[in-house]
């Protein structure tokens with residue numbers, strides 16, 4: 001009888017500990033998930049700071065440990081991302097990882113050379129319509145699309161995409177794709193150009209920007225250090 005009581009007691013203690021652990025896990029996960037409330041309470045400046053903090057963690061190799069399964073469950077019924085990032089398709093510049101963000105935190109739009117087109121503008125207009133407070137255009141060092149534009153590469157449908165970067169090549173005043181500094185300069189000009197185009201080609205977005213409800217910034221990601229540097233407007 002006594003053995004039975006001890007076993008039942010141990011079992012109950014184990015179940016209780018397990019439930020407590022689950023609750024803690026769920027609590028920690030839910031605290032990090034963007035909700036309509038947290039999204040609407042966030043200012044554009046706070047959204048920018050959140051990405052800066054995330055990149056600082058990434059660079060320091062102290063990215064948050066996340067319960068991805070809990071994130072999947074918690075975001076299944078809706079999403080309330082606080083930022084939208086237009087970045088390059090480069091496999092070395094994954095948006096959520098370099099900004100240390102979780103599922104449901106940011107809208108990610110990626111295309112070679114982070115060039116602007118109507119589909120992306122439409123995507124950004126949607127992001128802002130559903131409450132996103134910050135738009136980031138993220139270029140990066142050693143960008144293959146930028147190098148291709150400098151070299152005048154012609155390849156199927158890529159030719160038209162690279163044409164969009166040609167004005168940045170002209171603005172940078174250099175044309176050597178083997179020169180890292182030149183490639184970085186063109187990439188930065190390309191980001192600045194995209195930032196201008198977003199405002200010029202989307203009256204909807206310009207309206208939100210002028211009202212101060214949304215912030216638009218350019219940034220450069222360094223593939224050698226992991227650091228994101230935000231550009232002055």
Ligand SMILES: [Zn+2]
Pocket residue numbers: 088089090112113114140142143144145146
């Ligand atoms: Zn690239």
